[in-house]
Amino acid sequence: MSSPSLTLPSQERPAARRRLLEILGALAIAATYVYLVLNQPADITGGPGSASALIALTGFLAGAVLLIVAVLPTLPASTLVLIPVALVLNIVLGQFVGSTLVPFYLDAIGTVLIAVLAGPAAGAATGALSSIVWSFFNPTVLPFAAGAALIGCLAGLAARYGLFRRFYLAPVAGFATGIIAGVVSAPVAAFVFGGTSGVATGAIVSAFRAMGDTLLAAITKQALISDPMDKAIVFTIVAILVYALPRRARQQFPFIRRHRVLAGTTPAADARAQGPAQDPVQGPAEGPAQDSTRKG
């Protein structure tokens, strides 16, 4: 009668193979970046179709795909189902902002949202998937998959270590994330595209080129102007959104409960006006206590 068991085994541990894939993915991205930065001066005059473009594409894409393969099967259904929602937010806002003359992208709101709700691994997978699925309409975003994964991962780490508990820390975390992501993405723009896809960002790059910078240096500087601001804005928007969610909607995410990602149990901190923590005693005391027992 009771055919297959109605219950799951009590403990699940991530397979070592998955962990290995994650590490390989991260290594591929890091190695590609280092190689590109070391070899760039000789390359820019090498013309299009250069080996660097190929290496940038293969290295970053392979890294992103490895990350997806490692993370995607381990995600619970509740996170998996949220990813398409995040991708839609990314794509719609990204397409819209990209078509304006603002030197920002705002194409990571969904990624950062998932990262805050479900953690760095989910964030990284969402970022990479976002670029891949978006490339269905706009193939030029495909090479940025690694950068997008990095943003998701860093946002998740920021949430994990409590940077979303204080509202003013969120933009700071975003700013730092933007610096790292911008620097890592710059070689893609330089070697694969030979520039940037946006008109406003392109103007900034040409200003640096006019001063005699190499292409990579100019694009990196442009990224250092645009990306930190962009990510600071994105992290702020996500913080506003997450704090506007009712408690039950937030508390359904184990990542938020386990690491006490958000401050207090006050149902709504309009963070801009009054700061998040109004009721620091009650909620947090309950949450972690329950979780530490369950984590076992």
Place this chain on the structure above:
Amino acid sequence: MTASSAGRTAAPARRERLNPLTSLTAAAATAVITTAAGSWPLSLAVVAACLGLSVAGGTARRVLPAGAAVLVPLGLSLLWLHGLFFPEGRTVLAAWGPARITQEGLEFAGQRILQLAAVVLVLLLFSFSVRVPDLVAALSARGVQGRFAFVLASTLTLLPAIAARAQRIRQAQESRGLVVSGSLVSRARAFRLQAVPLVLSLIEDAGTRAAALEARGLSNTGPRTSYREVADSGLQRAARTVLVLAALAAVVLRVAQAGAGG
């Protein structure tokens, strides 16, 4: 209109024979080989072939606007950037202060644009001619990619649904007296007011959908079957293998050449 209806009648016959994975592999391999070769005649040939295929397949009406939306800003940006500011350029055609039009800069920009156009068009040609349900079925039948197929298909389904919901929310709020004026502050405020209920309802819906799909076995680790039948053949499988090998060879050759050359 005639073009699209002609395309509709002509296309199914061809699609039935072509597995979506075969066309995906073909598009990806073409993109890789074009990038690796880096020769403008090949890029030009690929662009021409894509245009021809999209017209023949009746997808030109959608491929061309989508391609233009991507390529026109990118092309202008590159022309501006390299046409005017290319410090490495030697052959100066004209100069105004810091801006110098150089032959090398124009060539660099032109080649990049052509090459990117080839890659973008071939990938767009694929995404606008593939039938997404077929692609999902073909991917789902192959293990790990099932979850990726879910994300892809769900995103494509949710795009219009979420756009519609955002519009409903805007209507409901306008009915409560929300007036969005042109100013940036007013827009930012309206964005917040609309984003909060949108995200909240999306998260709640996702929670319900997750439970429903979990109950319907989304997380099953065992074997799966597919209700939709997708055509495939030994020939196509062989073609896919050859295409993948060709793309790999192109990459290896190009990198080895670069290594030997410098």
Place this chain on the structure above:
Amino acid sequence: MAEPVVTSSPGNAGKASNAGKDSNAGVPGKPVLAAGIRQFTFHDGQTPALQDVTVSFAPGSFTAILGASGSGKSTLGRLLAGWLPPGGHGLLAGFLELSGTRLEFDGGPGDPRIDAAQWGRHVGFVPQDPGSVLSTVRATVAEELAFGLENAGTERADMQVAVERTAGLLGLRNQLDQDPARLSGGQLRRLAIGCTIIAGPPVLVMDEPFASLDTAGADDLATLVRDLLKRGTAVVILSQMVDPLLLDADTWVVLSGGTVTACGPPAGMGAGHAEGSNGAGMLPRAIRRPAERNAAAPPKPPPGPQAGPAALQLRGVSFAYPAPQTHGERRRKRWVKAVRTGDSTPGTPVLQDVHLTVQSGEIVAVTGPNGAGKSTLLRHFNGLLKPTAGTVLVSGNDISGAPVGRTAAAVGLLFQQPRDQLFERTVLREVSFGLDRLVGPDMAAERAVAALQAVGLAKAAHGHPAELPASAQRLLALATVLARRPAVLALDEPTVALDGDGLALLDAAVGSAAAEGAAVVLVTHDLGYARTVAHRILTLDGGRLATA
């Protein structure tokens, strides 16, 4: 039909554990699903959502779990169906028993973890919003139905048989090749049921299945339920309204405040004399009794003739959604389709030469079947939709040029989905939104409080709107409209999702708004309700408005 189930009363919840032990497989009346919930608490909650609830369901039995909005029905249903796995969203102390397997929970780390997929093969659950169960990754109704079977690795031929059989049972044979996103509300609900029953679970739990279904849809659903019962499926319906079908149930379980307050066969609970009596019985007033509303209440006398222009006037209004683009590709079509309200097939006229005059103080009900264009009509009152021909006048002024946000000062529109209309972080801020610009800050605070009192939400003023029960959310949306004291009050299906208490508050609020001079137009598929409140009833059918 199977024997009535014996459902234990709340008092002996602690020792209800004999359910599994002393009965063996094959004995008639042995429950296929049972639960003894000492306590279930959400992670965020201070108070338990459920307490001392003991239920059991025998094969082929029919149970109605009745309770007002916020009584814990949905939580109970989801727990039974494995949709709220204990430990995931909250902590359970008690047991769940399914097909002879009994799982004990005490809220600690050693609790068993439910395998939702296996549980789902035994218990199907259909939530309130049927659209949210769709996989969103299947292109046709047939594939959507087969999704669960695909995941279980069923052979293709078996899947085809199962899809055919289920579609026949649901009356969806002709829709098998359609895109699920294009189904009507009733079809969508049947598809959602089909997705859960295709694997043949012995128990089916449905949450508010009758909400927003018109008579035809409700009849289809009743037939389906009887079919399932004949096949031996245990059917559990969670509802805040005593729908006629529920009078046939073997057992009623009444939930209130998260605990069972009464249970037994319907006849013993006042169901027998529902007609005419005011439903004393054992049902709390908060549970709606549609039957009693139909007969009662003589038609109201219309208000006397008014001087000045009518509050709302539609002159020869016609409307059709723009013709569809003729690209052959499905993704494009979905885009186009999605921005419509879904009330009509593309291209056909929805409204044809509609004339309507509503005086202030008058209450007009517009009825019609699902999909007749009632919501489309309402959207013309404040300019959300512009008529393709004809004019709309509010208090004598043509609104065609004004932005919707301005017209909203004179026309309050309440939508079907309250959540679309709510966006603030507390109930009070929600009601106060935009009021100070309208009437100044002092007046605004006063009006906001008054509006909250009118809908019985004064105590919840500092709660989060999204955390209110569905009925209270509707009332809050109503309060946001009432607080503005509009000249025209337009309500889209106001009764849906309201429980009995909510309905009484709605009646009072609409009555007093009309008494203060508002012109009220309400759109509803519930003719019984329309009769009790309206001065005039109109029907919308085939795009034309006629006196009922």
